[in-house]
Amino acid sequence: xxxxxxxxxxxAADTAATESVLRADDVAVHFGGVKAVDGVSxxxxxxRIFGVLGPNGSGKSTLLAALTRLVPLTRGSLEFEGxxxxxxxxxxxxxxxxxxTFQTVRILPGRTVFDNVALGAESAxxxxxxxxxxxxxxxxxxxxxxGLAGKERHRPDELSYGYQRRVEIARAIASEPTLLLLDEPxxxxxxxxxxxxxGLLGDLRGEGLTxxxxxxxxxxxxxxxxxxxxxxxxxxxxxxxxxAVVRHPAVQEAYLGKQGRAHA
Amino acid sequence: MIDWYFSHIVLVQSTLxxxxxxxxxxxPLRAGVFSFAGVGCxxxxxYIAAIGMVHYGLSTATAILLSxxxxxxxxxxxxxxxxxxxxxxxxxxxxxxxxIISVLVVNGGDLTGGAAGLFGAxxxxxxxxxxxxxxxxxxxxxxxxxxxxxxxxxxxxxxxELASAMxxxxxxxxxxxxxxxxxxxxxAGSMTVLLRSTVTPDDINFHLVVLALTIIIVGGSRSxxxxxxxxxxxxxxPEVLAFVGEWEDVVYGVLxxxxxxxxxxxxxxxxxxxxxxxxxxxxxxxxxxxxxxPPQPVAAGVGGDS
Ligand SMILES: Nc1ncnc2c1ncn2[C@@H]1O[C@H](COP(=O)(O)OP(=O)(O)OP(=O)(O)O)[C@@H](O)[C@H]1O
Ligand SMILES: [Mg+2]
Numbered sequence: 001x002x003x004x005x006x007x008x009x010x011x012a013a014d015t016a017a018t019e020s021v022l023r024a025d026d027v028a029v030h031f032g033g034v035k036a037v038d039g040v041s042x043x044x045x046x047x048r049i050f051g052v053l054g055p056n057g058s059g060k061s062t063l064l065a066a067l068t069r070l071v072p073l074t075r076g077s078l079e080f081e082g083x084x085x086x087x088x089x090x091x092x093x094x095x096x097x098x099x100x101t102f103q104t105v106r107i108l109p110g111r112t113v114f115d116n117v118a119l120g121a122e123s124a125x126x127x128x129x130x131x132x133x134x135x136x137x138x139x140x141x142x143x144x145x146x147g148l149a150g151k152e153r154h155r156p157d158e159l160s161y162g163y164q165r166r167v168e169i170a171r172a173i174a175s176e177p178t179l180l181l182l183d184e185p186x187x188x189x190x191x192x193x194x195x196x197x198x199g200l201l202g203d204l205r206g207e208g209l210t211x212x213x214x215x216x217x218x219x220x221x222x223x224x225x226x227x228x229x230x231x232x233x234x235x236x237x238x239x240x241x242x243x244a245v246v247r248h249p250a251v252q253e254a255y256l257g258k259q260g261r262a263h264a
Numbered sequence: 265m266i267d268w269y270f271s272h273i274v275l276v277q278s279t280l281x282x283x284x285x286x287x288x289x290x291x292p293l294r295a296g297v298f299s300f301a302g303v304g305c306x307x308x309x310x311y312i313a314a315i316g317m318v319h320y321g322l323s324t325a326t327a328i329l330l331s332x333x334x335x336x337x338x339x340x341x342x343x344x345x346x347x348x349x350x351x352x353x354x355x356x357x358x359x360x361x362x363x364i365i366s367v368l369v370v371n372g373g374d375l376t377g378g379a380a381g382l383f384g385a386x387x388x389x390x391x392x393x394x395x396x397x398x399x400x401x402x403x404x405x406x407x408x409x410x411x412x413x414x415x416x417x418x419x420x421x422x423x424x425e426l427a428s429a430m431x432x433x434x435x436x437x438x439x440x441x442x443x444x445x446x447x448x449x450x451x452a453g454s455m456t457v458l459l460r461s462t463v464t465p466d467d468i469n470f471h472l473v474v475l476a477l478t479i480i481i482v483g484g485s486r487s488x489x490x491x492x493x494x495x496x497x498x499x500x501x502p503e504v505l506a507f508v509g510e511w512e513d514v515v516y517g518v519l520x521x522x523x524x525x526x527x528x529x530x531x532x533x534x535x536x537x538x539x540x541x542x543x544x545x546x547x548x549x550x551x552x553x554x555x556x557x558p559p560q561p562v563a564a565g566v567g568g569d570s
Contacts, residue, residue, distance in 0.1 A: 068429055094431035106426045108418055115415055122412045123431035132412065158544070175431070 019082065021046050021179050021210045022067065022098075027076035028234075029059075029066050036062035038234035039076070044179065049201060049211045051225035051242065053218065055254055059234040060214045061103050064181050067212075068100050069093050081178070094123065097178035101168040101185050103214075107156050113167055114152040117142050120171035142174035145203075147196055162189045169197065173204065180204070180211045186220075198224045222246055230254070272503075273391065277459055279499045280394040282479070284401060284452035286491040289476040291405065291448065292441040293485050296421035298355040300473050301342050301442055304362035305335035305449030306456075307468030311369055311376055313454035314385040314463045319375070324387035328454045335450020336443045343442030347435060359473055366468040379465060387458025394455060401448065405488045482523040484530030493531050 022044040029037040037059040044050050052060045065071040067078065069090040078086040085093050099120065107116045121139040122132075143149055146166040156164055169185050182201075186194040194217070201211060201224060215221050221228060221242065228245040230238040232254040238245045245251055269276065288302025309331035316322035316330060346357050369376040376382065408417055419427035420437045428434050457463040475498065483494020501519075505512045527534045 070425055070429065089433075089435075090425075090428040091431050091433045094429055100429055102426070102429075106423055108415070108422050110422075111415065111418065118412070119415045119419055119430055122415070135412070153547075155540075171430075 019046070020044060020079070021081060022212075023079040024063075024067060025077045025079075027063070027066050027078065028074040029062050029071050030074040035234045037066060040231070040234070040236050041076075042229055042236070042239070044210055044212060046210050047205060047208045048226040049205050049213055049224055051221045051228045052212065052214045052231060053216075053221055053228055053245070053251070054231035058231040058254075060231055061183055062234075063231070064100060064183050064212070064214065067181060068098060094175075097175075098181065099172040099175045099177035099179070100181040101165075101172050101183055103183040103187070105156075105161070105164045105168055107164060107167050107171070109156055111155070112152060113143065113148055113154050113156075113159070113170075114139060116156070116167050117148075117170045117174050121174035123175050138174050138176060139170075142170040145173065145200055146170040162193045165189060166197075169200075173209075178210065180209055182211065182213045184214055184216070186215065186217075194220065218246060275499055275503060277391055277394055278456070279495055280391070280398045281452050281456045281459070282475070282499050283398055283492055283495045284448050284455070285472065286476050286479040286483075286495050287401065287405065287488060288445040288448035288452060289473075290480050290485060290488070290491045291408075291444050292438075293480065294409075294421060295417050295437055295441045296424065297438050297441050298351055298358075299343075299442060299445060300355065300358040300476070301339045301361055302445035302449035302452075303472045303476060304342075304358065304365045304468075305339050305446040306453035306472065307362065307365040307369065308338055309335050309450030309453030310457040310463045310467060311372075311382075311453075312450070313387070313457050314382040315375060317385040317387065317458070318382050324389060324458060327387065327458065328451065331450040331454035332447045333450070335453070336447040339446025339449070340439060340443040342446075343439045347438065359470070362468065362473060363470070366465050369468070370465045377464075381462060381464030381467075383462050385457055385463065386461035387455075389455060389458050397451060397455070401451070402488050402492075409487055478520050480530070482520060482527070482530055484532030486529065486536075487532060490530045490532040497531075 020043045022042075024040060024042050027037055027040045028035070040059075040063055042050075052063065054060050062071065066073055069078075069085070069088060069092075073086055076086070077084060080093060080096060080098060085096075108119070111119075118135065118139040121135040121142065143152060146169050148163065148166050148170055151159065151163065156167070159167070165185060165188065169182070172180055172182070186197050189197065198220060201213065205211065205226075213221070213225060215224075225242050227240065228238070228242045229236055230245050230248065230251045232250070237250040237254060238248040285302070285306055288306065289300055292299040292302070312331040312334055313327040316327040317324075322330065342358070342361055346354060349357055369381075370379050372378065408414060416427065416432050417437065419430060419432060420434050424434045427437075457467075479494035479498050480491060481494075482497055483492065484490020501516065502512065505515055508515055523530065529537060
């Protein structure tokens with residue numbers, strides 16, 4: 001599905017590079033009569049940023065919920081690093097290295113920034129002393145990288161919305177995942193903050209982290225992503241090079257014509 | 265002091281056993297599991313200890329240990345059975361479990377002594393033993409309230425879906441709280457009976473559920489300290505309120521209602537919140553430049569730290 005071959009990856013990693021990190025085949029999620037996701041097939045290859053565009057209600061978040069096993073599949077199959085996982089429980093796939101953020105901020109209200117990020121850092125970990133030390137270090141690194149340094153002791157209600165979103169992102173990257181799924185990570189952020197976050201995602205890609213990013217800002221998606229999926233009414237309507245996907249007539253019609261929520 | 269202790273020994277001891285009972289309900293609640301199975305296990309523990317002593321001549325320690333183990337196993341099995349239930353339905357099912365226990369012991373024939381219960385189960389227990397058990401329990405529970413485990417338990421309570429997306433096996437945590445509450449209930453019930461030497465079906469009733477719940481609501485549901493504060497309040501209140509005489513129940517009711525309305529986190533929750541506000545004020549005072557403009561919420565975060 002991912003068009004084009006990947007030649008700019010170090011030669012030795014040739015076989016690894018052609019393997020997919022995640023493969024979803026004919027995935028459908030129906031809520032009663034609502035076909036939130038209906039027959040979506042995607043493949044994510046290592047070290048790239050994939051984007052999902054689509055108007056409100058087109059099924060983007062539901063697709064992410066399906067990929068993280070938070071909603072049951074009506075149909076289809078899921079594969080992570082070559083292993084089927086469409087029947088495992090969500091914590092299992094999370095522990096295998098799939099981290100995510102949520103469209104709405106979901107952080108523990110009574111806990112500090114550090115505690116919230118540590119929760120992500122510790123998710124994979126055992127209880128050993130050495131591992132606990134490493135987890136703290138991962139949390140500190142994630143806090144630094146998301147621009148939260150100096151706010152470790154703050155509680156969520158002391159943070160602006162943009163900073164709360166950063167906590168979501170920090171918590172996800174603190175687990176040092178293999179695949180990072182981001183549901184509108186920069187919603188409610190100003191231009192500068194968005195640039196900070198997309199810069200961070202670019203850095204993470206540089207380190208080989210595969211990402212699936214949902215955002216409404218088309219220009220930002222074209223700039224940030226290596227590959228775009230466009231959805232409408234639960235189906236994939238286009239898939240490929242960002243510029244080509246954005247120019248695709250079906251996408252123009254479904255998304256750009258309406259302007260959706262493309263504020264800012 | 266010594267005189268005071270001997271004239272209040274019953275209250276001191278029942279503070280410690282009631283604390284364990286309250287903890288048996290608080291532990292699951294802290295993980296978001298609305299279960300009163302601990303109260304049923306209090307009954308199971310009480311009867312196992314009495315039966316063990318009266319019919320089988322078990323030693324005090326063995327009787328207590330057996331009660332704790334059986335309480336834990338039964339509660340865990342119950343947890344497996346009703347693991348699909350949450351919220352009010354789970355609460356109802358566990359209350360029903362408690363009531364079933366009280367019905368079973370009425371119909372237990374010679375083994376349970378029927379409606380009259382069992383007599384002569386006096387254990388070799390003193391306040392020191394109770395205190396030792398309470399200290400060990402509190403130390404173990406502290407471990408579940410702090411550090412990584414404390415964070416995970418809180419995530420399971422606050423947002424189970426988020427917790428599972430963080431790799432936490434939510435179902436396993438829920439089942440574990442059943443087992444722990446069963447052990448604590450078993451300990452509380454067996455020690456209560458071995459101190460009193462008798463147990464009757466009337467000892468296991470809905471009032472225990474109400475007592476445990478009010479202790480936690482008034483004291484605080486987030487930490488063992490809340491259970492302790494609540495327990496001290498409710499065990500000692502009749503003593504303290506002796507002077508109001510027949511108005512005691514009214515005062516009691518008003519206090520519980522006031523706590524539920526005005527102290528959502530209980531006494532300890534309010535204390536923690538107050539302390540945090542104080543710390544935050546101090547930090548803000550320290551951070552603010554001497555005559556700088558006040559922080560502007562809209563501009564907060566512009567540019568960021570990165
Ligand atoms: N739990 C649910 N139960 C019933 N319907 C749901 C549920 N979750 C989502 N839906 C419906 O599924 C459709 C897709 O929703 P989804 O949240 O996936 O869209 P989205 O593309 O993420 O939209 P947005 O851009 O607004 O976030 C919508 O019609 C929504 O109302
Ligand atoms: Mg969405």
